[in-house]
Amino acid sequence: xxxxxxxxxxxxxxxxxxxxxxxxxxxxxxxxxxxxxxxxxxxxxxxxxxxxxxxxxxxxxxxxxxxxxxxxxxxxxxxxxxxxxxxxxxxxxxxxxxxxxxxxxxxxxxxxxxxxxxxxxxxxxxxxxxxxxxxxxxxxxxxxxxxxxxxxxxxxxxxxxxxxxxxxxxxxxxxxxxxxxxxxxxxxxxxxxxxxxxxxxxxxxxxxxxxxxxxxxxxxxxxxxxxxxxxxxxxxxxxxxxxxxxxxxxxxxxxxxxxxxxxxxxxxxxxxxxxxxxxxxxxxxxxxxxxxxxxxxxxxxxxxxxxxxxxxxxxxxxxxxxxxxxxxxxxxxxxxxxxxxxxxxxxxxxxxxxxxxxxxxxxxxxxxxxxxxxxxxxxxxxxxxxxxxxxxxxxxxxxxxxxxxxxxxxxxxxxxxxxx
Amino acid sequence: xxxxxxxxxxxxxxxxxxxxxxxxxxxxxxxxxxxxxxxxxxxxxxxxxxxxxxxxxxxxxxxxxxxxxxxxxxxxxxxxxxxxxxxxxxxxxxxxxxxxxxxxxxxxxxxxxxxxxxxxxxxxxxxxxxxxxxxxxxxxxxxxxxxxxx
Ligand SMILES: Cc1ncc(COP(=O)(O)O)c(C=O)c1O
Ligand SMILES: [Zn+2]
Numbered sequence: 335x336x337x338x339x340x341x342x343x344x345x346x347x348x349x350x351x352x353x354x355x356x357x358x359x360x361x362x363x364x365x366x367x368x369x370x371x372x373x374x375x376x377x378x379x380x381x382x383x384x385x386x387x388x389x390x391x392x393x394x395x396x397x398x399x400x401x402x403x404x405x406x407x408x409x410x411x412x413x414x415x416x417x418x419x420x421x422x423x424x425x426x427x428x429x430x431x432x433x434x435x436x437x438x439x440x441x442x443x444x445x446x447x448x449x450x451x452x453x454x455x456x457x458x459x460x461x462x463x464x465x466x467x468x469x470x471x472x473x474x475x476x477x478x479x480x481x482x483x484x485x486x487x488x489x490x491x492x493x494x495x496x497x498x499x500x501x502x503x504x505x506x507x508x509x510x511x512x513x514x515x516x517x518x519x520x521x522x523x524x525x526x527x528x529x530x531x532x533x534x535x536x537x538x539x540x541x542x543x544x545x546x547x548x549x550x551x552x553x554x555x556x557x558x559x560x561x562x563x564x565x566x567x568x569x570x571x572x573x574x575x576x577x578x579x580x581x582x583x584x585x586x587x588x589x590x591x592x593x594x595x596x597x598x599x600x601x602x603x604x605x606x607x608x609x610x611x612x613x614x615x616x617x618x619x620x621x622x623x624x625x626x627x628x629x630x631x632x633x634x635x636x637x638x639x640x641x642x643x644x645x646x647x648x649x650x651x652x653x654x655x656x657x658x659x660x661x662x663x664x665x666x667x668x669x670x671x672x673x674x675x676x677x678x679x680x681x682x683x684x685x686x687x688x689x690x691x692x693x694x695x696x697x698x699x700x701x702x703x704x705x706x707x708x709x710x711x712x713x714x715x716x717x718x719x720x721x722x723x724x725x726x727x728x729x730x731x732x733x734x735x736x737x738x739x740x741x742x743x744x745x746x747x748x749x750x751x752x753x754x
Numbered sequence: 755x756x757x758x759x760x761x762x763x764x765x766x767x768x769x770x771x772x773x774x775x776x777x778x779x780x781x782x783x784x785x786x787x788x789x790x791x792x793x794x795x796x797x798x799x800x801x802x803x804x805x806x807x808x809x810x811x812x813x814x815x816x817x818x819x820x821x822x823x824x825x826x827x828x829x830x831x832x833x834x835x836x837x838x839x840x841x842x843x844x845x846x847x848x849x850x851x852x853x854x855x856x857x858x859x860x861x862x863x864x865x866x867x868x869x870x871x872x873x874x875x876x877x878x879x880x881x882x883x884x885x886x887x888x889x890x891x892x893x894x895x896x897x898x899x900x901x902x903x904x
Binding site: 359692698709714717723752 | 760766814815816817823880898
């Protein structure tokens with residue numbers, strides 16, 4: 335296969351040298367073809383070095399320490415917050431809350447609203463709006479909130495093409511809506527959603543908007559001011575950072591008004607046996623010793639991505655995704671679940687392959703060194719919507735190459751022969 | 755190739771032509787799922803005295819889970835509940851062997867073909883799905899017939 339017609343590709347030869355795991359060879363001589371990036375990304379040497387340097391040179395608990403290490407650790411941890419704020423164009427660093435992952439970020443929003451005073455309080459008269467393409471992390475916290483408060487949970491359906499069906503937006507988002515929570519990019523379908531339309535409608539009825547940017551932040555420019563949402567959640571491990579670190583961005587005035595969820599050290603101002611007052615945001619929402627090294631790792635990951643440029647990362651992935659869609663069309667009986675063009679689409683592609691169960695597809699691909707994910711991808715309602723038990727998903731990142739797409743296609747032909 | 759140790763010809767044959775598939779009359783019914791890959795089975799057990807008269811099932815899932823339900827049907831129908839439970843226990847032991855056991859062909863017959871699957875932790879649940887459903891359904895059927903005990 336020649337790839338000379340592809341434009342916008344990054345210098346993956348150079349980039350791949352930064353990722354030690356990408357040079358692994360599996361099963362007697364098969365080079366690893368890592369196409370499971372929507373589940374988690376690999377980590378570059380620069381991030382691993384930052385973690386090591388933190389533990390070898392600076393390790394300490396953060397805040398209130400008077401010794402050198404405590405000051406260094408605090409500066410590194412708070413420096414990571416600055417990097418995140420710049421990366422997402424946040425108006426203030428105080429709007430960046432560190433959590434352990436996107437799931438915790440979304441649960442935090444749901445719990446803030448459950449315990450809030452008016453006008454934010456979600457109660458039995460309220461409605462919560464999500465979509466049928468959410469990750470379970472953006473479904474279950476809202477189901478819990480609805481069950482506990484008596485609020486009504488509503489959702490946008492999906493079109494046959496794998497896009498949000500906005501035709502009934504006026505029935506879904508109403509004066510009763512308190513919060514609308516949608517994903518910017520679907521982890522199963524790959525769809526990029528027109529969140530501006532939803533934000534405008536929500537604003538017109540005075541509802542808050544939370545955006546799950548877990549599949550967006552790693553792959554393209556993320557500008558929380560341009561989004562005009564109230565909360566944006568994402569997770570570090572999908573964007574070259576370690577596991578155990580996530581982000582919730584929230585608008586400053588909301589964070590000031592909304593109540594804390596977890597209580598503990600770090601989040602207080604003063605404590606008596608009767609009651610406490612709370613530190614200002616973001617610390618109000620960061621109870622206990624935070625994931626310090628992980629935040630430092632996220633800062634290093636952001637440095638790495640920013641040095642390349644998120645617009646360039648997006649262009650690279652767009653070219654790879656378009657090429658993959660084109661080549662997948664060559665595989666008989668292959669059905670893409672989600673948009674069949676690279677327009678408004680992220681770099682995760684789910685598909686079915688005739689009657690061959692995804693579990694078997696993934697197993698035979700693994701034997702050839704190709705790592706894909708199989709199952710419902712924590713978005714089971716999407717599978718139900720399209721009447722399938724599961725999919726096989728290939729997902730790309732900045733180090734993915736057209737040659738890896740070719741390996742996937744060859745692998746899929748082999749799968750068909752194996753079960754044919 | 756290592757893969758051939760999992761996808762034995764016998765397994766692929768059972769997968770392509772499952773034995774006893776379809777739901778028929780039964781004394782108890784259960785529905786089991788394998789959350790890792792979405793394999794599902796609805797299984798009914800029909801007892802005739804102490805004998806397993808029928809195991810009928812409707813299922814969807816990967817080749818391993820489908821083939822294993824087919825082999826289950828072959829192996830337990832016609833046996834007494836006690837004999838069938840011994841087969842089930844032998845199969846469970848084989849699947850938990852992490853590739854260390856070849857299985858007793860006297861007891862397990864075609865099911866020894868699953869020995870290779872036991873090396874793949876993610877697939878052991880697939881192989882056990884039908885068997886666990888059968889165990890569960892049989893316990894329910896027996897609870898409805900307290901006179902049968904062996
Ligand atoms: C769209 C989306 N939302 C939320 C999550 C949850 O991320 P985490 O498991 O890191 O909390 C994921 C990751 O699987 C995702 O893809
Ligand atoms: Zn399975």
